[in-house]
Amino acid sequence: MKITPDTPGVDDPGAGRRLGIDVGTVRIGVAVSDRDARMAMPLETVARSTKRRGPDGQDIKRILDIIEEYQVVEVVVGLPRNLKGTGSRSIAHAKDIAFRVRRRSKLPVRMADERLSTVVAQQALHASGVSEKAGRKVIDQAAAVEILQSWLDGRSNALVAETSNSLESDNNSAPADEE
Incomplete structure (x- = not known):
């Protein structure tokens, strides 16, 4: 069955920070954007405690605290x-x-395509000289950064295209100057 991710920029809430989440079975990587929603930065790795069938655990509480704090x-x-x-x-x-x-x-809460985000994150960590062992502590955050940055870039492109389309339609509907 095809699973379709959300599209960046659709029903955009406007200015403000975004939170990126990479959900694993053991850990949840968390990234946050700047206030202008242009750049994603690693924030923390949250231990996964919520089971699929059960009450919200400390991981959900921590994510909600981050949402409020930022x-x-x-x-x-x-x-x-x-x-x-x-x-x-x-x-x-x-x-x-x-x-x-x-x-x-x-x-x-949007669902974003994360195909290859962990692979890209691993390559980036390796390229920056982080050992595989040290990388295990931050790989989930790095994957969350990849997910969020991809979303922010898509959002930015969508907003630019929307503005361009709006300007074009305004120019096309403006009356021509009479001579």
Whole structure:
């Protein structure tokens, strides 16, 4: 079954910080954007405590605390699809965390394509000289950065295109100057 991620820029909440989340079965990587929603930065790795069938755990509480502390306006959760665009086994975990955060925060929670985010994050860590052992502590954050940065770039492109289309339609509907 094809799983479709959300599209950046659609129903955009406007200015403010975004939170990126990479959901794993053991850890949740968290990244945050700057106030202008242009750059994603690693924030922390949260130990996963919420089970798929059960009450919210300390991980959800920590994410909600981060949302409040950073005055987040939108949450972006990685949607773990395979290269064919169908859901991987981890998709249920990501959707569950997204549902819980949406329910408790009342914020827009978007599902973003995260294919290859961990691979890209591993390559970036390796290229910056971080050992594999040291990288295990921050790989989830790095993956969250990749997910969020991709979303921010897509959002920026969508907003620029929307502005350009709006300007074009304004110019096309403006009356011609009479001579």
